Amino acid sequence: MSQHINILEMARRQLADAAQYLDLDRGLHQVLATPIRTLIVRFPVVMDNGEVQVFEGYRVQHNASRGPTKGGIRYHPDVDVEETSALAMWMTWKCAVANIPFGGAKGSVKVDTKLLSKRELEKMTRRYVTEINTMLGERSDIPAPDIGTNAQVMAWIMDTISMQVGHTVPGVVTGKPIELGGSEGRVEATGRGVVVTMEEAAKTIGLNLNGAKVVVQGFGNVGATAAKLAEEAGATIVGISDAIGGIYNPKGLPVHELFNRYQGRDGGVREYKDAQAVSNSELLELPCDVLVPAAIAAQITGDNADRIRAKLIVEGANGPCTPDADHILSDKGTLVVPDILANAGGVVVSYFEWVQDLQNFFWEENEVNSKLTRIMRSSYASVESAMKVHKTDMRTAALIIGVKRVADATIKRGIFP
């Protein structure tokens, strides 16, 4: 997934950019640039044909100064420990920008889930979680879904840990099915947060979202929900894609119909015929007002940033724009709403789910959505004002806020012993 771009280097470069504004001392900068715990596990699974296959997985906790660590689990063939560390670091800043009491973590397994049966997926999940269980806990480290994982996988994680401790522990993982202690609104939360920040950012650049043309890369949980809710907010979705490729229709695509037919199924969107087929790289360069990269990292780079035509980029994915792309986009006047702000809706509602699980008291969906919207709007407002104060781009502004909150917590706690 990292290809030519080292995602961990990218995350460290972003931290260094923000550190300059904060006057961080070298030791503290080093603390913040380094994960506190990294576990690499290799474990066997007996496959359906009776053969044993060995998988490799990771769990990285980046920083726990502000609370238990929180971060998704990704199943993808290209993951590695460096990318997982970068994603864990971004989780730390994301939780701090949203001002929720969590540190950051991430887990992953190198696997192509398309090659596994449902039973193999379940066995692999249960064994992976058993291997990393020393790090997990409702008060220590709480996973959630990411690429390649979903509510069913979270249910298996909850069940596995519950079997090991001898009682049900719903708060050890979020993004669970509602009937197992999941939260109303969690499935749509990241996409909903993306659209709330899109609406705020449209005001910043004076764009009327009503009728604005939007292109979305990735038609999974985040991309498909963002497309659907952006359409409900009045935008016209002109391009969408999944891992196999995309479709484009300047007059607009019937997103609700596409959502019901293809959401989460790779190759699905290309089956829709009343549109022009485009590659994923062509999709990013389509004429539009708003671009939502909601798939994988490093999609907008120094190589293609000058060809991006959107005025506004809202990062549904983690790390879709590289630092080189950021500089080019900033020079062109394109506003980039960074991942640690734009896609924080998922972890915010994960926080609500965790709180509900610990209290065993559950909220209605409109309560979840209105609390989410309030946090997303106030986080956006703080970042926008930091952007003006520091005269910088929005990513650096968000990092200044997030990194400062984590640095302050670290200083106040002191360095043990």
Ligand SMILES: NC(=O)c1ccc[n+]([C@@H]2O[C@H](COP(=O)([O-])OP(=O)(O)OC[C@H]3O[C@@H](n4cnc5c(N)ncnc54)[C@H](O)[C@@H]3O)[C@@H](O)[C@H]2O)c1
């Ligand atoms: N799920 C969440 O709550 C959440 C929260 C915050 C951030 N994110 C980030 O959002 C992104 C998407 O996550 P998701 O949960 O929607 O995953 P998902 O597995 O539900 O969907 C991923 C989508 O991306 C597509 N895709 C994969 N590789 C691609 C490629 N090379 N080019 C174009 N499309 C490709 C897939 O076909 C699929 O449509 C990830 O970067 C993830 O880290 C997710």
